[in-house]
Amino acid sequence: MIKTPTPSYSLRVRLEIPNRPGMLGKVTSAIGKAGGDIGAIDIMGFGKGTVLRDIVVSVGDLEGGEKVIEGLKKVRGIRILSVADRTFALHHGGKIEIRNKIPLTTRDDLSMAYTPGVARVCMAIHEDPQRVYDLTIKRNTVAVVTDGSAVLGLGDIGPKAAMPVMEGKAMLFKEFGGVDAFPICLDTKDPEAIVSAVKWLSPGFGGINLEDISSPRCFEIERRLREELDIPVFHDDQHGTAVVILAGLMNALKIVGKGIEEVRIVVSGLGAAGVASIRLLLSAGAKEVIGCDRAGILYEGRKENMNPVKEELAKITNPARLQGSVSEALNGADVFIGLSQPGAIRLKDVKKMAKDPILFAMANPVPEIMPEEVGRHARIIATGR
Numbered sequence: 001m002i003k004t005p006t007p008s009y010s011l012r013v014r015l016e017i018p019n020r021p022g023m024l025g026k027v028t029s030a031i032g033k034a035g036g037d038i039g040a041i042d043i044m045g046f047g048k049g050t051v052l053r054d055i056v057v058s059v060g061d062l063e064g065g066e067k068v069i070e071g072l073k074k075v076r077g078i079r080i081l082s083v084a085d086r087t088f089a090l091h092h093g094g095k096i097e098i099r100n101k102i103p104l105t106t107r108d109d110l111s112m113a114y115t116p117g118v119a120r121v122c123m124a125i126h127e128d129p130q131r132v133y134d135l136t137i138k139r140n141t142v143a144v145v146t147d148g149s150a151v152l153g154l155g156d157i158g159p160k161a162a163m164p165v166m167e168g169k170a171m172l173f174k175e176f177g178g179v180d181a182f183p184i185c186l187d188t189k190d191p192e193a194i195v196s197a198v199k200w201l202s203p204g205f206g207g208i209n210l211e212d213i214s215s216p217r218c219f220e221i222e223r224r225l226r227e228e229l230d231i232p233v234f235h236d237d238q239h240g241t242a243v244v245i246l247a248g249l250m251n252a253l254k255i256v257g258k259g260i261e262e263v264r265i266v267v268s269g270l271g272a273a274g275v276a277s278i279r280l281l282l283s284a285g286a287k288e289v290i291g292c293d294r295a296g297i298l299y300e301g302r303k304e305n306m307n308p309v310k311e312e313l314a315k316i317t318n319p320a321r322l323q324g325s326v327s328e329a330l331n332g333a334d335v336f337i338g339l340s341q342p343g344a345i346r347l348k349d350v351k352k353m354a355k356d357p358i359l360f361a362m363a364n365p366v367p368e369i370m371p372e373e374v375g376r377h378a379r380i381i382a383t384g385r
Contacts, residue, residue: 003060004372005037006385008365010058010086011065013072014044016079019051026075031057034071035064056086095167096174096182133206142181143205144169145198147189150214150237150271152364153341159185162212169211169236181209191217195224202229210235215271216309238276245277245337245360246284252335252380256356264288264333264354268326268368269340270298275309277337278317290318290333292326293340299323327352334358338368345369350377 017023024041031038039056046052059065065085072080104110111117125131133139148162166183173181186197198208208231210222218235225233234240253260265286267274270293278289291298291313295305299321300314322329330336330349338344338361345368350357359374361367362384371381 003035003064004370005035005058005060005064007039007058008087008385009061009065010039010056011068012084012086012089013055013057013069014081014083015053015055015072016047016050016081017053018077019046019049023077024053027053027055027072027078030071030075031055031068034067035059036068036071052081091164095164096170132203136204137180138204138206140178140180141205142173142179142207142209143184143198143201144173144181144209144211145184145186145194145213146211147186147194147213149189149212150218151212153366156214159187166211169209173209189214189217191221191224194221195228198225199228202231205231207232207234210237212237213272215275216307218272219275219309235272235276237272241273241339241362242276242280245362246280248360248382249281249335249337249358250284252358252382256358256379258334258356259285261285261287263335264290265335265337266290266292266326266329266333267337267339268292268344269338269363270310270313271339273339273362274337275313277339278313282316288319290322290329292329296325297322297329336360336368338362340368342366342368347373347377350374353378356380 015027017027028038036057036059039058042054044052044054057068059068069080069083072078102109102113104113121135125135144166146159146162146166148159149156151157151162151165162185163183166185170181170183173179184201186194188194188197194213202208208225208229210218210233213221218237222233222235222238249260253263260281263286265281265288267278267289270291274291278291281289293305295302297318298310298314299318302314326345327349330345331352332354334354335358336345336353341363344363347369350359350369356379359369359378359381361369361371361381364384367383367385371383374381
């Protein structure tokens with residue numbers, strides 16, 4: 001698989017370089033020869049006959065970073081002072097925080113924001129519970145809830161390891177929607193316990209965003225919470241993914257001049273995202289959708305790796321009742337939607353697809369097939385990176 005340099009694997013290397021012509025060129029050549037992509041070069045100071053420089057280098061993976069450092073060590077006359085992983089540095093100490101909206105600069109401020117003045121506000125909400133939306137953060141605050149059982153393409157890594165993703169989602173809410181969000185990482189996989197915990201927490205939030213909860217439990221958890229809470233409940237892995245895929249596919253089909261009702265769509269991955277995407281595609285007019293998972297093509301009557309959700313889905317997909325692998329499903333297909341794992345398909349599979357194939361390789365952080373590998377063999381390709 002081709003490893004293209006990306007900012008997600010980027011280093012900040014501090015070097016002490018002899019201050020004479022040609023030395024910086026030797027450094028950049030060594031980086032390029034090792035497969036690194038230089039993003040920025042900054043002068044950080046001077047020594048006796050030397051220059052201190054910070055160089056930002058993007059690589060394709062951890063091994064690529066090690067190759068860059070080994071290459072630099074071979075450049076005579078320079079010293080490597082430090083190497084920092086920029087992604088880890090960004091996450092150091094967490095990515096979000098709580099800040100006060102109003103200053104507490106006087107005793108009057110304190111008396112109104114907290115006791116005794118706050119008691120009057122509490123009683124106003126007690127007398128009219130709807131005022132909680134006007135007098136607290138509830139109106140603009142979302143809980144991002146996970147159990148860490150289906151994080152990105154990493155799988156069941158637990159609630160603690162899921163925290164960086166949940167912090168990132170909270171950042172997106174704030175940056176792009178102006179909505180305050182906070183990670184709630186629950187140390188249980190019991191659907192009943194998750195439902196109870198969210199219900200207990202719900203008075204402080206205006207909405208619930210379920211995130212990275214494995215299938216099929218996620219369907220029941222969402223259904224229960226929607227029925228039992230009086231605030232919106234949204235499972236991002238299902239509905240967020242499905243909406244974006246449908247929007248992207250509608251535009252892609254316009255470019256290739258095909259209608260959604262005439263194309264064959266292969267969906268790899270039948271977890272929360274795959275199931276919800278298939279349902280939305282069918283509701284949008286798709287006639288031939290074929291779902292695949294690690295047991296191969298989903299068809300009515302299949303016994304391996306099934307659950308009630310897949311059994312229901314099998315009845316409304318794959319009208320030709322095809323059987324076999326995802327590779328076989330792609331023979332003559334117009335669209336591939338990957339919601340599974342890295343390397344799920346190969347270039348030879350893409351070459352078997354219909355004219356002007358559309359590939360949405362959405363596995364994250366590494367897609368089912370790298371765009372650089374597909375190249376000219378697909379008319380349109382998108383990833384979830």
